[in-house]
Amino acid sequence: MAAQEPSPPSSLEGNKPGFPKKILANKLEDKHLCNICLKILRRPFQAQCGHRFCSYCFNKAVSSGPQKCSACIKEDIFEEPTSILKQGCAFPDNAAKREVEALEAVCINEECSWTGTIKEYEANHEGKCDFRILPCPSCKELLRANELERHNERECPERTLNCKYCKEPFHFKNIKAHDEICPKYPMICEGCAKKKIPREKYVDHIKLCTKFRTPCRFHVVGCDMMVEKEKIHDHEQACSYEHLNLLLHFIMGIKVNLECLQPQSLELLKMGQLSGAGAPVQGACALLPPPPLHSEKTKVAELSRRCQELELKVSTFENIVCVLNREMERSATTMEAYNRQHRLDQDKIEILNNKVRQLERTVGLRDLSIVEMEGKMREMSAATYDGVFVWKISDFSKKRQDAVAGRAPAMFSPAFYTSKYGYKMCLRIYLNGDGTGRGTHLSLFFVVMRGHSDALLKWPFNQKVSVINF
Template identity: 25%
Template sequence: MVRSLAQWTKTLSFPARISPNKGSKDNINIHQISPTITPTPSSNSLSKNNEINGIMNNNLSNNDVNQIYPDPESEKAIMSSVVYCIHHKEGCKWSDELRKLKGHLNTCKHDAIPCTSKCGAQIPRVLMEDHLKYTCPQRRTRCEFCNKEFSGHALENHVGNCGYEPLYCENKCGVKIARRHLSQHKTSDCSKRLLPCRYCAKEFVCDTLTAHHLKCGRVPVSCPNRCEANVLAREELEAHLKEECTVSVQSCSFKEAGCRFKGPRYNMDKHLEENCQQHLTMMCTMVSKQQHQITSLKSALSRLSLNYSGTLIWKISDFSAKMAEARNKEGMELVSPPFYTSQYGYKLQASLFPNGNGAGENTHISVYIKILPGEYDALLRWPFAHSVSFTLFDQSTCPEKACNIVESFIPDPTWKNFQRPSKEPDSLGFGFPKFVSHEMLKKRHFMKDDTMFIRVKVDPSKIVAV
């Protein structure tokens, strides 16, 4: 920043006291006569600076000098005092008598002087060269880009607007180009400019547009079968070949049934018409095969769902309706899902007569167990000798107060019911005709939500199978 002479002039600093050889009386007089000059470097009084500047510039009249220094001896002592340069804080190392300060300031490189190019600025001598070269408004210099000559002030306005100044493209394409050509570059040559696809009208960066054309769905293409269709959009070609192209080779719609015909679409209707009976036969054959597959799958599914634990929990729901039906239909029997004593053990099935059977008819519920022909009967020991128990669960809300009904038996090896079953198993089996009376069912919580649970358990400790 350019400062005036008054701003550069600072309070004088004295390295030693004034006139050390003078007496104390003279020193007192000096301080009394010249209170405006102080040896303390911390004073910044503007009036003191102005007085010192006046002394240095001989602007004061003799009368004024006499008023400030009425005693010639005091004046001489003051002017002989050793002081630092007023610019010592800026780096000037000069120090000498006060009377020599003015002459020093005329050559001090830290002292401000008017610009030699008459721009009006006060510039320290040490900065004058840089000022004349770089910052003086009156300097003459050339633009580094267009090489035209300008004054300093005009160059400042010119910089940033020079048409020859190279600039990087704002689209970040990496190209550096003169300002006057930049606008045309961004609209015509820049590889990062946005361009619309001429097929789908979406905008893409210029250098990616070619890659987009390779997969654009709206690019026109011809049918590869050379049918009579006009040019198609790429995204419509697949649907055209599958549903519309007349010369497209297709398989017969009865392909899954065994028809091997392949031909152009325009021949398909004729083929279907001429081979109607053949297609019907194929479909019947296929349906038959599917029926066998369904039966096989059902069998496999039933095997996967079989119980191999030797214990069956049989849930009988809607018991009231079944009881009413049993009373109207003599000998009505409910059968459980089959279960095995083990994975390779005996195959069993429980049965229940809601209205009783034999001795329990019309008064009790009868339960039985029957042995069914199993897959592994040839490996098992006969007769069947496992103990069997039936349990009717009391569904009381308090388990401690529940009272289940349990009946069990050990098979008699002489009974026919426990011999190896034939393909036609015994129709009844073995069990308890009077398992539980109809009256007992009403006394406790054997029925809940019209549902009862019966457990049939084969005691594993009695297993004699291989």
């Protein structure tokens, strides 16, 4: 008989579920499927109930605690504790692993012509296929692996480039925006046509460039000529008559506007405007006669009356604003009190929620402990401690039919011991045979299990085992 020692990993071994069904070149058999992810087994483990799982799927399922075997429930053969999945109760199924790894496979990626076995696919092709679809790390577009490098270098809108002028990095999609602010970007002077002037030096250049066209100094009064700096003096001499005419119209417009002001400030404003207008027209403006005052008095009286009316309205509005301010202060005080009480209530609710969650966790842990204790009691009641174990298989015909159909190919016996502190063992039986004996024989395996007293025992296990069939 074969002796097998369980060694399920305590942490997740591998980080992938099963292989996709499409990689098989031949017909798929149900025995090669994981009962959790429903894909082709990857590093298969077999539980006590006989169902097989991927190592990753099994460890992920039991990482949060013991779980009921969904396959047993689906097949209506659920039986405690055999159908409970938990750490330490599953064994690497090397026979199934060899069968799966020897299956003929093809690459599932479009246009890839690779063929081989599943073992070769996992080791040499799965993560290296040039036709596998990968997301671009920058723009998240899905591309083939052999196109990703070219995409990152030439096509990705999120790719990073270095400016050829200032050497600063920027995204390709922002290339125009960067050109607008790049301090080293080459500019062309509109005056002297000099090229390749860095933007950071362009302002200094146009300050000194004699060919750069600037507005005439009389543009504020209407001259719209753009003149080269070196020709401004010639322009002012040639257009002095036009400039004086524009300046006269500008001053007359100011005079008309001044008529709407009080007589006392009229003379001061007139003097200020004339003094800022330039020396060439001071003599002409000084000869203007003072405006009539009878119309100004009427306007001043009207303005005074309107000011008094506005002062009365302002006083009324000030009283209304004071009342509203007091109401707002009272409302703010009341709202602050409500907010304080709300915060206190929220704190109490949070404390109570934490207590409820803590109690729920405590109840859950106790329920789990009760289930484990019940399982241990059932194991202890069925266990023997003299090395002799009689295994009676009830309803043999139905269980053999399930094994032939592949629903439950294997069964495990309750654990038994050579002595109270001796080796822990069990039997595993394939009612329809296993390996080369499948379909023709009944296969029985003797399994040495992990026990509490293993540190006190002699290893490796080297004892005589006798199996008698009644």
